[in-house]
Structure formats: C-alpha cells, structure tokens
Amino acid sequence: MTRLILTAFATLVAIGLWAGTMFIGTSEGWWKSPIVASDSADDFNKMVREKVEQEHIGNFGFILIENGEIAGRWTVSSGLPVDQNSVYQVASLGKWLTAWGVLALVEDGQIDIDAPVSKYLTRWQLPESQFDHSGVTIRRLLSHTAGLDDSLGYNGFDQQSDIQTLEASLTRAEDASPGKSGIVKVGLLPGDEWKYSGGGYTLLQLLVEEVSGLSFDDHMKTRIFEPLGMMRTTFDHEEALKMGLAENFTPTGTTEPFRWYTALAATSLFTSPADMAKFVQVQVPGGSQSVLSQETLAQIATPHASTMGADIWGLGAMLYAPNNRGGFIIGHDGNNEPAINTAVRFDPDTGDGIVILETGSSLLATELAGEWVFWKTGNVDNLAFAVVLESAILWAFVGGLILLLIGLLIGWRQSLGLLKQKRVD
Template sequence: MRKLILLSIGTLTAMAAWTVLIFVGLSHGWWRTDPGARGGVAEFFAVSAEAIGAAEQGAVAFVLLEKGEIAGEHYFSAGVPVTRDTLFQLASLSKWVTALGVLKLAADGKLDLDAPVSRYLTRWQLPESEFGTEGVTARRLLSHMAGLTDGLGYLGFEPGTPVQTIEASLTEAADAMPSADGRTLVGIEPGKTWSYSGGGYALLELLIEEISGEPFGVYMKRAVFDPLGMSHSTFDLAEAEKMGLAPCFDEAGAPCAYHEFAAPAAASLQASAADLVRFIEAQRRGAGRDFLPPDIAAAMMTPHASQYGIPIWGLGIMLYAGAPGGGFIIGHDGMNFPAIETTARLDPATGDGIIVLATGNPGLAATLGGEWVYWHTGRVDVRTLDHMIPQAGMAVIAGWILLLALAVIMAFRMRRSETPKSS
C-alpha cells in the first residue's frame, strides 16, 4: 500500500511538472517557428519590410522605434501612395488613445476611477442586474473587468446607412459582430473575471461627454491630440478623408469602403503613423513629456487583469510580455471589417517599439508585432499565446494520459509482485 501511495504522489507530481514545462516552454517560444535571423534593429527592420513588400497588396505603414527615435519606417500601397502623415483607421487600437482621454479626466480631478460610472451619467444607464451596477467603475471598464458581457466587436455601418446614437448602441448594437451579444449590461460580477467589452468603451465615450460637456471628438482633440501635437488624428471619418486617409482594401486586396461607427472611441480613431509615434513617446518613462501624473501613468501599466495566471491587461492597454528591464511591453491591437489590422507596442523603459497599420493584409500587423515582442524580450506575446493555448492543452492532456498509463502499469506490476504465489 505504501508503494502505491508513493506512486500516486509521484504521478501527480510528474503531471504537475509536465503542465508547468509545457506552459513555460510555450511562453519562452520553445516550440515557436523560427521566423529567420533578426540580428540587430537594422536587420529586424529589413526582414520585416521585405515581408510587407512580399504581400504585394493592401496599404501598410510600418515604423520601428529604438530609444524613442525612429530606427526605420516603411510604407507600401497597392493604390494611392501612403506616407508617415497618411491616416489609417486604427480599429480597437483606438481604445488605447481613448483611455488617455479618460485618465486625463482623472488627472484633472473630474473623475474618480473607482466611483460607479452611473453617478456621472444622465443620458443612459446600465440595465439593472442581479450583480447590481455599483461595481462598474471607470477603472474596471478600462481593464475589461467591469462584468459586461456584450462581447463587442463592432462591424460598423456601411456608407449611406444611418448610424445609431451612442445610447441606442449601448442598449443593443445594430452592428454587433455575429459572435457578440451586443447588449451592454452586467452579466457577471464586476471585478471577478476579465471579459473583453467594446460596449465598455462606448460607455466610457458617453462618460467623457457627460463629464466634459463636449462632444467626444472635440474633447479628445482639446485634451489629447493638441497637447501631444497629433495634428493628423480624428475620430470623424469624413474629416479623416479630407486629411488624407489610406485606401481601404479587403482581405483579397480589392478596394473597399470604410465603415462608420456609433462608438468611435472603441473602434475608429483615424491617425497617422507620425502621430502614433508622438502618442507613444508621451508614454515612455523618462521621456520628459509626461502626459499623465506618475501615479496614474504607473497604474495604467500595472496588471489589472490576468488569464491562466498571466497578466494581460492594464488600464486601456494590453500587457504583451514581461519587458527585459522590468515592467511590461504595453500597447494595443486592432481589427475592423473587412481587413483592417493594426498594432502599436512599446517598452516604456527603453523607448523601443513597433507600429504597424495595415489594410488588406490579414494577420500582418499581429504577426510583425508578435515577432518584435519575441525579438525584443525572448518571450511569446500574450496574443500569440492565446491562440496556442488549445494546442498546449492537448499536449498537457496527452502527457497526463501517458503518465497515468505508466502509473497503472507500474501499479499492476506492484500488485502482482506482492501477491503470494500458491504452492
């Protein structure tokens, strides 16, 4: 019996060790496909620019930063040429910029990040819920920890189609992606579980308007764009087209039309690569251009949500991986229909970063962003990890089955060896 107990303990220990081994290996890229030599910054840039050109479709703006300075920039378009000042639709990358607008209200003493947002709202309120609404705060909305279960994801409205008001969209988004519920409501206990919510950022847009007394786009220009010198940024699609918007391409590289959004705070800032460089620079530690007070800036980059025990979200930003000098690689990705994909990622301690704005190139922005994170940190970014979790789970289960099978065989042999032989 003692041997069987020891065997059970050993098997459980081996199963735990196998699980840890798989996930440590996953985060360190042990099974990651090698994208090829990357060498220094210049080589990483050259290989990445070559990959952009190889696609031969869509429009792309690619900027690589080193110590806060532009180490390389590359622009490509199968249509009208694009430059550093050409505006691209940023999709959910817009949320990072919106977050700065929200945190600026907190810095100015106009918003308590931990107060129920209902206290500031008059035009719309969250529906009553078994979990109440008092736990829905700006801090939790920024980190997708407010318990909202809308699952948005917006498709946007085609040209010529009436766009919902922000209040109507919060009640039920007419342009919800098929996988989304579309109703902004409290479906799980606030503060307990991370659940990505575009509706939460629509609610933050309304919050900004209620507190500032200004239309959202007007406030963002006054409070964020103008102070940061972002002269080629707007939440208004018509204005973006006048300023010079990159051509829209679908996933096959064919021309298409941009969609408009009821909640631009969540999905449709249009901005240039040059403006995003200015935006990123304002958040680099020690850059001398501190946009937010140190305590709020630090809170923004502190983990507020995790999955599988891995920190994944700060206030308005993704936490992609641990940074070499401490802290995290921060930033945001974006994806809009039909084939708009963006990413901006930064090591706040060093000023190193990457910006990829693309239309008509499915997967390009996330791939280059993930390769940069791995090149810079030696770790796989959380977005890539999320896609690899199912395969890792299968590897864990396969290992468990093998270990359990071995344990059963060993236990059987132990039993046979202990059974007295008949004379």
C-alpha cells in the first residue's frame, strides 16, 4: 500500500513539474531562438522582408529604428501601390496616442490625473453600481484598472450614417464585438485588478471633448499631431479618405472599405508608417518634443497594472517585456476586423523601435514585433506569450495525461503484485 501511495504522489508531482515547466519555459523562451542569429539590423530587416513577401497577402508598411535613426524601411502591396506615407486604420494602436492627448490636459493643468473622471463630465455618467465610482480615476482608465468590465472590442459600422453619439455608445454600443454587452459600467472594484476596457477609452474621448471644448480629433490635432509633425495622422475618417487610404485587405485577398466608428479614441486612428516612426523618434533619449515632459514620458513607461505576476501596462502604453536595463519595451498593438493588424514597439532607453502597419493578416504584425522584442532582449513579448499560451496549455495537458496514464499503469501493476503476494501468504 505504501508503494501505491508513493506512486500516486510521484505521479502528481511529475504532472505539476511538467505543467510548470511548460508554462515557465514558454514565458521565458527556453525553446525559442531569435529570428536571426546576428545582432545586425540589416539581417533582421532582410529576414522579415523575405517572410512577408513569401507569406503575406495585402498591404504592409515596415520601419526599423536603431538608436533613434531609420535602419530599414519598405512596403509591400498585393494591390494598389503603397509607400511610407500611405494611411492605414490602426485599431487599438490609437490608444497610445489617445493617452498622450489626455496627459497633455494633465500637463496643461486642466485635469487632475487622480481625480474621478465624473468630476469633469456633464454629458454622461457611469450607471449606478455597487462600487464607489470615485475610484474611477483618469489614471486608472488609462491603465485599464478602473473596474470597467465591458471588455470592448468594437466592430464599427458599415456607413457613416449608422454612427451613434458618444453618449449612446457608452450606454450601449451597437457595434460591440461578439459576446460583449456593449454597456460601459463599473463591474469590479476600481484599482483592484487589470481588465482591458475599450469603453474606458471611449469615456476618455468624452473627457477630452468636455474639458478641451473641442472635438476629440481637433484636440488631438492641435495638441499632439501637429506639434509632432504627424501631418498624415487623424481620427477623422472623412479626412483620412481624402488623404488616400491603403486598401483594406481581407485574409482571402479581397478588399473592403474601412469601417466607421463612434469609439475613435479606442479603435479608429488613421496614420502612416512614417508618422508612427516620427512618434517613436521624438521619444528617444535626448529627443526634442514640447508636447509632454520627460517626467510624463517616464510615467507612461512605469508599471501601473500587472497580471499573472508580470507588469503589463503603463499609462496608455503596453509593457511588453523587460529591456534588461531596468525598464520595459513599450508600445501598442491593434486589431480590427477583418484583418487589420498593427504593432509598434519601442525601447525608451536605447531609442530602438519597430513600426508595422498592415492589412490582410490578423496576427502577422504582432508576431513579427514579438520576434523583434526577443531578438533585442531575449525576453518573450507578453502578447507573443498570450498567442502561444493556448499551445503551451495543450502540451501541458497532453504531457500530464501521459504521465497520469503511466502512473495508473504502474499503480495497476503494483496492485497486481500485492494481490499475488496476498495469495501466496
């Protein structure tokens, strides 16, 4: 009987060790290799271009930045020609720039980042809940820790005429992503945990309009885009159409119009690869820009939220991985239906970065940006980890099942041995 107990214990320990090894090994990149063996920017640039030209159907804009300088730039198109000034709808990537627009109001003394957002709103308020809404601060909205449980996700509208007002969208978004209620409300204790909230950024869009007295796009233009020289960046869909948009490819290689959104701040920025490279370059160490102070830039890259023990969010920017210098690789990604995928990564300590804007694939930009992070730091990008986590769980389950079957087989044989021993006795 003692041997059976020891076998059962050993089997459980083995299953736990196997599952832990799969989880930690995946998060630490134990069985991952850099996309290129050298540290040459030219080699990385060449490898990515070859992969894109072989695998991608659609439009693709790429810029590699080393020490604040452009180290590679190119475009690929399956349709009408595109270049570095071609304009793409970049989905949630716009949240990073929205955060700059909000933080500019903080620096201008118009809002207190730690004040309840309700203090500045007259057109709409969060519906009543069991929680104290004074904890729904601007800082927490920026870092997805305000307790909003909408998990939006907007699918947009086919026609401009279908767009809701901001207030109506916050009450119930008619273009909520599948499985989401579209209702922006407090469903968790503010400040208690991180939960992604597109609705929180729609609420920040309303805040910007109420405080600045301007439309959201006009505030972003005058306070952020124009001072940074980002002249092909806008939240105005009609203006973007006049600029000339890169075609919106689907995974099958067909094209369709970009969708219209009420939730501009959360998901409908239009910009070019060249403008996003400017946005990165003004943030390099010693860079010159008059929009935000160095103290505020440092706060953007400071951990404000974590999950599963990893720091994942600053103020409007994602924290993708440690940069091995005490800070983080920061940036943002974006995904909109049917196959818009954008990704920007930036190391504030070195001035290195990567910009990828594309249509035609739902994950290629994120995948390649994650490869850049691993190539630069040897650390697995948080989003890259999330993408392969399902596979790691599957391997953990399969390996655990095999170990369980082995344990059962050993236990069965031990039981037969005990029965034989009893018969002999």
